[in-house]
């Protein structure tokens with residue numbers, strides 16, 4: 523059965539449509555350049571309502587398993603691949619990728635020139651798109667604020683460590699919680715709209731999570747979030763980093779087509795070292811807006827010079843645009859959890875020297 527990807531500007535691409543495809547799916551079209559990690563990408567809440575194009579031509583080779591999902595649902599609205607492997611080969615695989623997408627009612631298109639689509643996005647910028655079985659289709663305008671779509675409903679605690687971290691949730695990835703638990707932390711996840719319901723004194727550190735959509739949609743909650751950020755050592759990841767910047771008076775802006783992949787080089791101004799990072803974002807902190815704030819740039823993107831992380835001049839606040847929990851991706855930036863937790867431990871009086 524034929525299927526089509528229609529772009530907002532009228533361009534279209536033809537491919538093979540998956541079977542269980544009842545209605546057209548709309549979303550912002552984005553491309554991911556990593557060779558692996560498709561299960562984590564599909565279930566990462568930061569990808570909510572996006573149509574993901576995988577640029578690596580063979581996707582699904584190792585199937586889908588019970589362990590790697592970043593949340594309990596598939597978050598993307600559709601998927602575009604060159605080839606989706608029918609036969610999955612991995613000892614932990616419980617399903618092929620195609621069967622997993624079909625079971626969850628997520629449409630996908632194969633046999634398309636994914637690199638051509640990517641070139642189009644890179645040249646003309648990100649845009650809305652429709653996956654449909656007709657060559658024609660109407661794109662709906664939407665004022666949906668994704669930032670409110672994926673946060674957890676309940677306040678929940680994980681792990682049993684002696685240090686207690688507040689994870690402010692914008693659409694948290696499982697890997698952030700497991701990275702903290704692996705380092706001896708107890709983690710309480712609180713939706714960002716409910717931070718006023720938790721006491722500022724009960725936590726040894728605060729982490730602001732990743733999440734979908736535009737960070738500026740959090741503006742009305744910034745005063746409350748800022749109180750929490752200033753109460754304890756704080757670490758922001760991706761959306762969390764952008765929200766910290768906004769809370770201290772900086773600005774964010776949309777990139778022409780975002781960074782999504784597992785090999786984005788980042789430079790640490792403090793050490794001069796470059797390392798590889800996993801990334802998934804459309805927005806960045808506008809460096810020119812930092813001048814009037816107490817924040818300074820610590821990390822840069824080597825490819826385009828954009829801001830990749832911040833520190834506060836006087837407070838224990840650290841933030842990164844990339845993903846130190848890195849699923850998918852290289853583990854090169856994991857040490858940032860250790861740097862942050864050393865600050866947390868030292869503040870609590872458990873001296874740690876690194």
Ligand SMILES: NC(=O)CC[C@H](N)C(=O)O
Nearest residue numbers: 732733760761803804805
């Ligand atoms: N992974 C994230 O947290 C993404 C943050 C934000 N939604 C962006 O696209 O820039």
